[in-house]
Amino acid sequence: MKKDIILSGVGGQGILSIATVIGSAALEQGLHLKQAEVHGMSQRGGDVQSNLRLSTGTIFSDLIPMGGCDMIVSLEPMEALRYLPWLSKDGWVVTGTTPLVNIPDYPPMEKIMEALGRVPNLVTVDCEAIARQTGSPRSANMVLLGACAGVMGILGPEKLRDGIRNVFARKGEAVVEANIAAFDAGLEESKKTTE
Amino acid sequence: MAEKYLLLGDEALALGALHAGISGVYAYPGTPSTEITEFIQRHPLARARGIHSDWCTNEKTAMEAALGVSFAGKRSLVCMKHVGMNVCADAFVNSAVTGANGGLVIAACDDPSQHSSQNEQDSRFYASFAMMPCFEPSSQQEAYDMVREAFDYSEANHIPVLMRLTTRMAHSRAVVQPWEGIREENPMHFPAPGREKFWVTLPGISRARVKELAEEQDKFRKDSEVSEDNSFCDAPDHSLGIVTCGIAYNYLMENYPEGCPHPLLKVTRYPFPSGLLEKMARTCKTVLVIEEGQPLVEERLRGLLYDDEKGNGFIKVKGRLDGTLPRTGELNPDLVREALGIPGGPVHAKSDVTVPRPPALCQGCGHRDFYTALNAVLAKYDGAKVFGDIGCYTLGYMPPFHAIHSCVEMGASLTMAIGAANSGVWPSVGVIGDSTFTHSGMTGLLDAVNSNADITLCISDNLTTGMTGGQDSAGTGKLEKICEAIGVDPCHIRTVIPLPKNYPDMERVIEEEINYHGVSVVICRRECIQTAKRHAAQNKQTKK
Numbered sequence: 001m002k003k004d005i006i007l008s009g010v011g012g013q014g015i016l017s018i019a020t021v022i023g024s025a026a027l028e029q030g031l032h033l034k035q036a037e038v039h040g041m042s043q044r045g046g047d048v049q050s051n052l053r054l055s056t057g058t059i060f061s062d063l064i065p066m067g068g069c070d071m072i073v074s075l076e077p078m079e080a081l082r083y084l085p086w087l088s089k090d091g092w093v094v095t096g097t098t099p100l101v102n103i104p105d106y107p108p109m110e111k112i113m114e115a116l117g118r119v120p121n122l123v124t125v126d127c128e129a130i131a132r133q134t135g136s137p138r139s140a141n142m143v144l145l146g147a148c149a150g151v152m153g154i155l156g157p158e159k160l161r162d163g164i165r166n167v168f169a170r171k172g173e174a175v176v177e178a179n180i181a182a183f184d185a186g187l188e189e190s191k192k193t194t195e
Numbered sequence: 196m197a198e199k200y201l202l203l204g205d206e207a208l209a210l211g212a213l214h215a216g217i218s219g220v221y222a223y224p225g226t227p228s229t230e231i232t233e234f235i236q237r238h239p240l241a242r243a244r245g246i247h248s249d250w251c252t253n254e255k256t257a258m259e260a261a262l263g264v265s266f267a268g269k270r271s272l273v274c275m276k277h278v279g280m281n282v283c284a285d286a287f288v289n290s291a292v293t294g295a296n297g298g299l300v301i302a303a304c305d306d307p308s309q310h311s312s313q314n315e316q317d318s319r320f321y322a323s324f325a326m327m328p329c330f331e332p333s334s335q336q337e338a339y340d341m342v343r344e345a346f347d348y349s350e351a352n353h354i355p356v357l358m359r360l361t362t363r364m365a366h367s368r369a370v371v372q373p374w375e376g377i378r379e380e381n382p383m384h385f386p387a388p389g390r391e392k393f394w395v396t397l398p399g400i401s402r403a404r405v406k407e408l409a410e411e412q413d414k415f416r417k418d419s420e421v422s423e424d425n426s427f428c429d430a431p432d433h434s435l436g437i438v439t440c441g442i443a444y445n446y447l448m449e450n451y452p453e454g455c456p457h458p459l460l461k462v463t464r465y466p467f468p469s470g471l472l473e474k475m476a477r478t479c480k481t482v483l484v485i486e487e488g489q490p491l492v493e494e495r496l497r498g499l500l501y502d503d504e505k506g507n508g509f510i511k512v513k514g515r516l517d518g519t520l521p522r523t524g525e526l527n528p529d530l531v532r533e534a535l536g537i538p539g540g541p542v543h544a545k546s547d548v549t550v551p552r553p554p555a556l557c558q559g560c561g562h563r564d565f566y567t568a569l570n571a572v573l574a575k576y577d578g579a580k581v582f583g584d585i586g587c588y589t590l591g592y593m594p595p596f597h598a599i600h601s602c603v604e605m606g607a608s609l610t611m612a613i614g615a616a617n618s619g620v621w622p623s624v625g626v627i628g629d630s631t632f633t634h635s636g637m638t639g640l641l642d643a644v645n646s647n648a649d650i651t652l653c654i655s656d657n658l659t660t661g662m663t664g665g666q667d668s669a670g671t672g673k674l675e676k677i678c679e680a681i682g683v684d685p686c687h688i689r690t691v692i693p694l695p696k697n698y699p700d701m702e703r704v705i706e707e708e709i710n711y712h713g714v715s716v717v718i719c720r721r722e723c724i725q726t727a728k729r730h731a732a733q734n735k736q737t738k739k
Contacts, residue, residue: 010552027201027370036367037203038310039226039664044587046554051367061449062367062442065528067542081546089541102555107548115548 002055003154004064006083009075010100011038011048014141017167018073019050021145025155025163026054036062045102047079054154073148075127075141076100077112084119093119094148094190096127096140123147123193130185139182146186150194157187197373204364205230207335207371208302211342213240215298216378218269219247221257223634224663225276226311227365228304232274233666244380250660252669253605253634254279258286258301265290265299265355266394268384270346277305277318278604282635284321287355291325291408292401293394294353296386298346302358304365307488307525311662313585313604315523317488322357322465326408328415329357329465330424331441335369337463341424343378348418352411353390361487363525364442416466424464427471432456436479438472438496440486446531447485467492476510483534484514487526555590561721562588564693565655566598568701569624572709579622579709580615584608584636586628587661587723599626606635612650613643622651622709629656633670637677643714644682651708652716655693657723665726678716687715694721 005022009015019035026033036051051064066085071092074080080095087093093116099109116122125147127140134143142164149157161180168176202210209231212220222232235241236248247264251257254275264271273283280287280303287301303318322329330345332338338360345356386394393404419425438460439447447455458475462468475482484493493514513519519534520526532539556563566588573579583589583599584607591598601611609625616623627636632654643650654674660666670677678688689708691701701719708715722730 011554023201023368027199032370033201034367034369035201036363039230039366044554044557044590044662045552047552059369060445060447060452061528062363062369062445063527065449065532065539067540078549079552082549084543084546087543089543103550103552105550107550111548115546119543 001154002053002057002059003071003152004069005052005054005071005073006064006069006086007050007052007073008079008083009048010079010102011045013075013100015048015050015075018141018145019052021160021163021167022052022054022155024166025159028162028166029155029159031056031154032059034059034062047082049083071148071151073144075144077116078107081112081115087119090120092121092123092148092151094123094125094144094151096144097124098126098128121151123151123190125186125189127186130189131182134178134181134185136178136182139179142179142182143186143189146183146188147190149183149187150190197375199370199372201368202335202339202371203230203366203368204332204335204338204360205304205366206234207339208342208358208360209234209238210371210373211339212272212300212346213238213246214374214377215343215346216270216380217246217272217346218297218380219261219264219271220274221247221251221261221271222274223251223254223257223279224660224666225279225304226663227306227360227362228274228276228279228302229663229666230365231272231302240377250667250669254283255286258283258290261299262286262290262293265295265297266386268297269381270298273299273301275303276312277303277316278312278314279303280316280318280321282605287321288325289396290355291327292396292404294390294404295349295355296353296384296390297381298349299355300342300345300349300358301355302360304360304362305488306362308362310362313602315488317491318357318359319465319488319491322359323491326412327355327357328419329359331359331463331465332364333442333444333461333463335364335367335371338364339371339373341463344424352415354411359441361442361525363487412466416468417470419464419466420468420470422464425468425471426461427474428455428459428461429474430454430456430458433458433478434481436460436475436482438462438482438484438492440484440492443485443487443526443531446526446528449528450532450535450537462492467495479510481511481513483519484512485520485526485531485534486514490515553593555593556587557724559724560587561657561693561719561723562591562655564695564698564721565653565701565719566591566596568693568698569626569653569705570596570598571698572702572705573622573624575706576622576709578620579624580620581624581626582608582611582615584625584627584631586631588626588628588655591626605631606639609636609643609650609652610639612652613639613646613648616649621649623649624709625650625652627652627654628661629654629658629670629674630660630668632674633668633677637681640678640681640683640714647713649712650714651705652714653705654716654718656718656720658720659723659726661723661725665723665729674718683714683716687711687713688718689716690718690720692721693719
């Protein structure tokens, strides 16, 4: 079994924290994993992505081939669309809906939502709003992780919660609980679409 | 068994070096190499052993310090991005002439596709040029394992060794299984009798050593051929032979999950193991070379005389030079699939809604305020030229600032401004960051002072090495004194705080110094917004 994921967003949004949690859970489960990250210049507010590959067998390439990605997980709606050529025909797009507008020619939201609507398997979540509702506005990325947990397959929600516990443990119990609450809220929200 | 870790290629190399008993890491930050040194700086073993890991002023000082460690019999690691190899090239090439005493490994991280670099030069050429062995791991585990092998080989053969990573290895994580045993550091010991003279590269001595080094190439190649780092694997389909270098192997195997049907030579160590090619050359009339970077191996296999257009009677060599693979840029599984003639599956169309989102200076960044003020002043002059440099502030080229006219390499801002001023350009302005100034700007400033060049140098001082994530900057707290000591008139070393409320003051100071016909320095100093945020968060944490 394998799961190839593209995590996307804008530099500074925190996609690498999502990758770290999934990575921690995967390591715990003895899965093979490769995770290509973007560091350096692109982190200055540009588009960023991370190729995250999980498998029960050997993984060769650090990069996912076109048409091979099982799931695009994006903190930003336009950035979700950027990687469509990598998405497999029956792949999932799980994306936050709050646009991050830091360029003058950002397309109109209705066009973005229309394009997302053409994706066969789509989960949209207002991560920022849900994070605020759960009382931890800085945990929008964990809301998004929760939103994709239902369709992740290779790692179930409980394993991902373990990942959150491992990664945030040194920041104290309150931070762990806030992130788990955000994760659970995202998972709950996604069920509206996936069930 | 030791605990497994999820590590970047950079971190795997760093851990391998720590476990191989290094006594020091010497480096200047540069994407994609920075995380090697940062990992060592944070590692408890490095702290417990008191391993040197402070950032160096530039790659040349790093390389030379590491060579000093080697002279003293201990193991040292040097790290840099590929273009840093140009900065330390003199020390690097001559370190092959002195040879190593304690193991000396130079980690160069190349950046094909230029994700964060001004070119995509391939560091393997440097190893070949300096007649040094080179290791190029194809996985994070190999990065961990090979660095110890490289240190052992360096010591056994009195030769520094280059380790080459590329972005996709440096910045990709995978599970790494460390060894049980952690090697002790070497005790101090000086070069053995007979070898100590090679550390003095007077022509009469080094001539003999260069000859010895050339003769050793045969041994290095034979070691390469018998090493497990290079392997030949025969397979039934001889219509094509394949050579992969470094991580290119992964892209090949991604396309052949059931195993490669063609004879395959996997190379992760140089000198190139040419003996392993013989079997392939006997049976395959076409050889495809897949290498991440410039076509170094391909060019050598192809030669000038032996690869005619039709391949008549000779082995046809395919790769980047004949268009089978793109001439530039990093490889990926799809490019290699196409090179193998394997059709792709169905894909979703590219979205026509998405627009590019280039990187930009952070909101609240001091460089923004500096450029705003500089642009306001220069609008008053016809023919003003601004020579930029390497760092976040290179993004001042982009809209809305359009503030710089050049960016070449570390330190070129003020020296190009000197040459332009000599040629009649006025105002001739250099823009450089604090870390780049101490890296390669200080000597140029001495040139400017000695020739009384009519330039204005703006040092945009954010108190850190910002672009690579906020490492300590060598000149912090010393810039005014450095400029004064180099000989700039203290009346023309001015310091301003780049903030919107200070625009009138900043513009007045910049204008005054432009109108001064001589060397002037304007230091715009405000902490990087990213490190300021981090420091604020740390303070909050400490107070709790």
